Amino acid sequence: xxxxxxxxxxxxxxxxxxxxxxxxxxxxxxxxxxxxxxxxxxxxxxxxxxxxxxxxxxxxxxxxxxxxxxxxxxxxxxxxxxxxxxxxxxxxxxxxxxxxxxxxxxxxxxxxxxxxxxxxxxxxxxxxxxxxxxxxxxxxxxxxxxxxxxxxxxxxxxxxxxxxxxxxxxxxxxxxxxxxxxxxxxxxxxxxxxxxxxxxxxxxxxxxxxxxxxxxxxxxxxxxxxxxxxxxxxxxxxxxxxxxxxxxxxxxxxxxxxxxxxxxxxxxxxxxxxxxxxxxxxxxxxxxxxxxxxxxxxxxxxxxxxxxxxxxxxxxxxxxxxxxx
Amino acid sequence: xxxxxxxxxxxxxxxxxxxxxxxxxxxxxxxxxxxxxxxxxxxxxxxxxxxxxxxxxxxxxxxxxxxxxxxxxxxxxxxxxxxxxxxxxxxxxxxxxxxxxxxxxxxxxxxxxxxxxxxxxxxxxxxxxxxxxxxxxxxxxxxxxxxxxxxxxxxxxxxxxxxxxxxxxxxxxxxxxxxxxxxxxxxxxxxxxxxxxxxxxxxxxxxxxxxxxxxxxxxxxxxxxxxxxxxxxxxxxxxxxxxxxxxxxxxxxxxxxxxxxxxxxxxxxxxxxxxxxxxxxxxxxxxxxxxxxxxxxxxxxxxxxxxxxxxxxxxxxxxx
Numbered sequence: 001x002x003x004x005x006x007x008x009x010x011x012x013x014x015x016x017x018x019x020x021x022x023x024x025x026x027x028x029x030x031x032x033x034x035x036x037x038x039x040x041x042x043x044x045x046x047x048x049x050x051x052x053x054x055x056x057x058x059x060x061x062x063x064x065x066x067x068x069x070x071x072x073x074x075x076x077x078x079x080x081x082x083x084x085x086x087x088x089x090x091x092x093x094x095x096x097x098x099x100x101x102x103x104x105x106x107x108x109x110x111x112x113x114x115x116x117x118x119x120x121x122x123x124x125x126x127x128x129x130x131x132x133x134x135x136x137x138x139x140x141x142x143x144x145x146x147x148x149x150x151x152x153x154x155x156x157x158x159x160x161x162x163x164x165x166x167x168x169x170x171x172x173x174x175x176x177x178x179x180x181x182x183x184x185x186x187x188x189x190x191x192x193x194x195x196x197x198x199x200x201x202x203x204x205x206x207x208x209x210x211x212x213x214x215x216x217x218x219x220x221x222x223x224x225x226x227x228x229x230x231x232x233x234x235x236x237x238x239x240x241x242x243x244x245x246x247x248x249x250x251x252x253x254x255x256x257x258x259x260x261x262x263x264x265x266x267x268x269x270x271x272x273x274x275x276x277x278x279x280x281x282x283x284x285x286x287x288x289x290x291x292x293x294x295x296x297x298x299x300x301x302x303x304x305x306x307x308x309x310x311x312x313x314x315x316x317x318x319x320x321x322x323x324x325x
Numbered sequence: 326x327x328x329x330x331x332x333x334x335x336x337x338x339x340x341x342x343x344x345x346x347x348x349x350x351x352x353x354x355x356x357x358x359x360x361x362x363x364x365x366x367x368x369x370x371x372x373x374x375x376x377x378x379x380x381x382x383x384x385x386x387x388x389x390x391x392x393x394x395x396x397x398x399x400x401x402x403x404x405x406x407x408x409x410x411x412x413x414x415x416x417x418x419x420x421x422x423x424x425x426x427x428x429x430x431x432x433x434x435x436x437x438x439x440x441x442x443x444x445x446x447x448x449x450x451x452x453x454x455x456x457x458x459x460x461x462x463x464x465x466x467x468x469x470x471x472x473x474x475x476x477x478x479x480x481x482x483x484x485x486x487x488x489x490x491x492x493x494x495x496x497x498x499x500x501x502x503x504x505x506x507x508x509x510x511x512x513x514x515x516x517x518x519x520x521x522x523x524x525x526x527x528x529x530x531x532x533x534x535x536x537x538x539x540x541x542x543x544x545x546x547x548x549x550x551x552x553x554x555x556x557x558x559x560x561x562x563x564x565x566x567x568x569x570x571x572x573x574x575x576x577x578x579x580x581x582x583x584x585x586x587x588x589x590x591x592x593x594x595x596x597x598x599x600x601x602x603x604x605x606x607x608x609x610x611x612x613x614x615x616x617x618x619x620x621x622x623x624x625x626x627x628x629x630x631x632x633x634x635x636x637x638x639x640x641x642x643x644x645x
Contacts, residue, residue, distance in 0.1 A: 002631045003583050012637040159628075167629025170622060173603045205632040207586065233587050233633065240634035247636065 002206060006155035011090060013202055019093065020051075026096045027051045034098075034278070048276050053269045054097050060266040061102040062088065062197055069110060072129050077119055078192075082160035084113035085196045091151050093202075099278045100144070107137065108144040116156050140283055161192065161201075164210035172214070176228040187217030191255065198254040204247050211244070212251040331356035333372060347383040348394045351376040354386060396435045403431055406451050408461040504530065586633035589626045595619050600626065 002008055013019055031048045038047040049057070065088060069081045087109040092102075107130065114121045127137045149156065165188060172181045191213040195201070200209055211229075218225045234241045279285040330339070331346065333355060346354045353373045355363065360383050363369075369378045388394050407427050414420040433443040451458065508526045512519060595601055596619065604622045 001582070002628065003585060003635075008632065008635070008637075014637050163625050164629040164631075167625035167627070170600055170603045170625055171629060174598060174600045203637065205635050205637070207629055207631050207633050208635075210629060211633065233630070236587060237634060243636050244633055 002159045005157060005159060006153075007157065007159055008205065010153070010155065011086075011202060012205070015203065016199060019199055019202065022093045023054065024051050026094060027054060030096045030098050030278075034276075037276070047272075049096075049098055049269065049272060053272070054092075056261045056265060057097055057269050057273065058088075058092055058102060059197065059261045060263075061106055063260060064103075065106050065110070066193070066196070068106070068129070072110075074121075074125075076114075077117070078162055079160050080110070080113045080117045080119050082162065082196065082201075083117055083158040084109045086158045086160075086201055087113060087148065087152060089199065089202060091148060094151055098273065098276055100147075100281055101273070101277060104140045104144055104283075105148065107141050108148045111141050112145060112148055112156070116158070136283065159206045161195075161206040161209040161213070164207040165192075165213060168210055168214050171232065172225070172228060175232045176225065178218075178223060178225065178228070183221055184214065184217035187220045188213045191216050194255045194258060195251070197258050197260075200251050200254050204251055208244065208247045209251055212248040215248060216252055216255075331359055333359045346386040348386040348391055349376075349378050349383050350398060351378075351395070354391050355383070392435070396431065399434045400431050403427060403434075403447070405462075406447065406458055408458060408465070409454070410461065413457065413461075500533075582627075584627070584631045585635045586630040589623070589630045592619055592623055595622050595626070 027048075027050070034048070040047075062085065065084060066081065069076050069084065088106065091100075091105055091109070107126075111121075111123070111126055114126070123138055123142065126141070127134045130137045169181055169184070172178055195209060195213070204212075215225060215229075229244075230238075230241065234244070280288060280291065282288055331344075331354065344356050344358065346356055347360050348354050349371060351371050351374050353371050355372070360380075363372070364380050369380070370376065371378055384394075384398075386394055388397070404427070407423075407430075409423060411420050414423065430443050430446065433439050504526065508522070511517075511522050511526075515522065590598060590600065600622050601619060604618050604625070607616055607618045607621070
């Protein structure tokens with residue numbers, strides 16, 4: 001039940017400002033910790049990513065996420081996509097992309113979402129959808145899984161707006177006099193797609209988002225559902241109507257103001273990320289392999305050569321997996 | 326039994342069907358009277374095959390065919406020594422070989438084939454497996470003993486119960502006789518009205534019957550006559566079930582759903598107000614699991630209306 005859920009309690013915020021504060025905080029914390037790695041201490045921002053660059057990067061990776069989910073074999077239900085988006089956004093509220101590369105977290109989010117939403121996919125089936133080295137991908141996903149769940153504070157149940165939308169459509173069919181509400185569906189679908197690129201899911205309740213999408217679709221079809229809203233929904237509490245209208249307006253603004261990032265800009269940012277990312281967590285780096293080696297062997301006997309670890313992979317390709325085209 | 330005739334006094338069998346046929350180790354039958362006569366005369370030999378016999382070798386015949394009797398006898402004798410069990414063998418094959426050997430021996434002895442050879446085999450086996458034979462004999466003995474004890478127990482219980490019932494019967498009869506006697510005396514000697522007296526007695530009889538029912542049932546015997554206790558059906562190592570202190574009783578409080586939004590329709594409304602038409606009917610598999618389309622409809626509506634009025638304030642998010 002959403003009203004009693006952890007989502008409402010700890011993962012819904014008042015406004016975008018709060019979210020921005022969290023993100024900036026993470027960014028500054030990382031930069032402070034790794035300031036020593038920068039080539040010149042004064043131009044930290046040239047070396048490290050700024051919060052805005054991070055936002056752009058994450059937006060791009062959200063687009064990759066939805067592409068990945070759309071092309072997934074077997075076909076993925078919408079609720080899994082919704083949950084994966086939630087996890088992705090929540091994770092990067094408390095962490096910076098420099099620490100954990102978005103590509104890896106993306107795959108992990110989708111994997112965990114599949115499990116939570118009971119869309120059972122084995123790890124092998126899952127990595128079949130990823131291009132590139134399958135073994136490496138398996139390792140990455142499995143090792144990040146626990147990290148992701150921990151960063152979500154183990155609150156894994158996500159309430160998506162899809163069921164409220166169905167509920168509203170049923171209600172409209174029963175109580176309002178609108179003709180053929182099924183016309184609204186394609187508009188609703190496209191609205192929902194764009195919603196997930198914004199932060200709406202962390203600022204509003206799923207039912208409000210659902211209502212916003214219904215009203216948006218209605219206006220696209222030149223229909224007016226205001227009578228339905230005022231009479232059917234708010235007949236008992238007219239004073240709350242204002243709050244709802246505000247919320248709906250904000251949601252629609254968010255969707256309208258969203259613009260996908262430019263590819264070129266993102267490419268530049270990615271290059272920058274490669275240099276400044278935390279090498280401890282980069283599966284390609286020597287540092288990571290060293291750490292793993294030390295983790296898995298006793299201090300006394302360090303093997304001469306670790307042919308046993310398939311993570312010690314000598315591919316010339318620097319990226320861990322290729323999810324994007 | 327009537328068809329068979331004793332080979333010696335042929336006539337006597339038909340005349341006296343209750344006469345039993347005895348059989349001996351060589352398998353030939355003799356009726357009881359012939360056996361007596363044979364041993365009166367002092368000679369101990371079978372009339373047909375002249376094998377020397379002893380009186381106690383004669384047993385009452387159980388089977389019609391004397392050959393069967395002979396075989397049963399031989400088998401019993403052999404199995405007293407060849408008493409290994411399946412657990413004593415490593416593989417099933419070995420056990421089967423052992424069984425086959427027993428059969429061979431019995432067959433040979435029964436049909437008088439290679440008797441000397443076979444007896445030698447038996448002797449050899451007995452010598453080799455002396456300990457195992459002894460152990461198995463002891464084991465069989467123990468089982469039988471336990472069974473016997475149980476039987477004894479049952480028998481004694483049965484007896485004591487019967488005795489009690491008898492006593493009760495006699496007691497009852499005596500009482501009735503006494504009551505009758507008392508009634509007659511009253512009628513004869515007291516001056517009261519006859520009908521009254523009769524009714525008084527009837528009441529008393531009723532009361533007594535009630536009391537009898539209330540008497541506790543007679544205590545079951547718990548001892549042998551020798552003083553050994555029996556009847557311990559319950560395992561004395563188990564403790565009685567501990568009584569747990571019951572805390573405050575559970576009181577049902579109906580669940581009040583908390584929605585910050587308009588009130589969703591109840592289950593009944595879902596059908597009557599026509600919401601149900603807009604949702605697909607559940608498949609038979611779903612219905613078997615207890616799922617109905619009303620539930621799905623209600624859930625969708627509830628989720629649509631939950632928290633519509635809610636305006637979020639600061640969430641906790643970070644690390645909490």
